[in-house]
Amino acid sequence: MDIGNRLKTVRQQAQLSQRELAKRSGVTNGFISQVEKNQVSPSIGSLKKLLDGLPMSLAEFFADAAESSSPVVYRLDDQPELGSADISYRLIGSHFPGRAISLLRETMAPGADTGPDLLSHAGQECGVVIQGRLRLTVGEQEFELGPGDGYYFDSTQAHRFVSIGEQELVLISANSPPTF
Structure with missing residues (x-):
C-alpha cells in the first residue's frame, strides 16, 4: 500500500x-x-x-x-435502485471514494411524474433523453424533450420531470453536489 x-x-x-x-x-x-x-x-x-x-x-x-481501488465499471448489479414504483433511479459509482457527482440512469413509466411539488436543491443538474419523451419544468418554463435532447440548469430553481407519451422514458442524468 x-x-x-x-x-x-x-x-x-x-x-x-x-x-x-x-x-x-x-x-x-x-x-x-x-x-x-x-x-x-x-x-x-x-x-x-x-x-x-x-x-x-x-x-x-x-x-x-x-x-x-474502486472498480471502474459498475455492472447493473452494482447500481443500487433508489427509486420506487413508476420511477427507477440507478446510481452509478455509489461507493466511489470522494464521489463529487451523482450519475443516474433514470427510467420512468409512461405518465410517471416526480410529483406536484417541484423539486429544488443546491447545485447543478444535467441530463440527456435516451428514449421516450420528457416534459421538464424549470421555474416558470416548460419544455418537451425527445431522444438526444439534453438539459442543464441550476438545481436551486424549482423543477419537475414528467414522462409523456406512450413509451417508457429513459434518461441519463448527473447532479453536483451529489443528492443521492
Missing part, C-alpha cells in the same frame, strides 16, 4: 492543507510532506497521530484504501 499517496488523498478529501493537518495532529508540515512523498515511512503511532487530526481511525484509513 502506498501510505504517502493514501494520506495525501485523505487530507485533500478533508480539504486540509499540510500546514492545517500539522497543527491539528501536533507534527511538522515537513514531516507530512515527507510522508506524502514516501521519503519516510511513519510508525503506527505517528500515522495514528496524523489520522487523529482528520479525524479518522487506522481501521478506516486502511479499509477506505481498499475502497479507493
Whole structure:
C-alpha cells in the first residue's frame, strides 16, 4: 500500500492543507510532506497521530484504501435502485471514494411524474433523453424533450420531470453536489 499517496488523498478529501493537518495532529508540515512523498515511512503511532487530526481511525484509513481501488465499471448489479414504483433511479459509482457527482440512469413509466411539488436543491443538474419523451419544468418554463435532447440548469430553481407519451422514458442524468 502506498501510505504517502493514501494520506495525501485523505487530507485533500478533508480539504486540509499540510500546514492545517500539522497543527491539528501536533507534527511538522515537513514531516507530512515527507510522508506524502514516501521519503519516510511513519510508525503506527505517528500515522495514528496524523489520522487523529482528520479525524479518522487506522481501521478506516486502511479499509477506505481498499475502497479507493474502486472498480471502474459498475455492472447493473452494482447500481443500487433508489427509486420506487413508476420511477427507477440507478446510481452509478455509489461507493466511489470522494464521489463529487451523482450519475443516474433514470427510467420512468409512461405518465410517471416526480410529483406536484417541484423539486429544488443546491447545485447543478444535467441530463440527456435516451428514449421516450420528457416534459421538464424549470421555474416558470416548460419544455418537451425527445431522444438526444439534453438539459442543464441550476438545481436551486424549482423543477419537475414528467414522462409523456406512450413509451417508457429513459434518461441519463448527473447532479453536483451529489443528492443521492
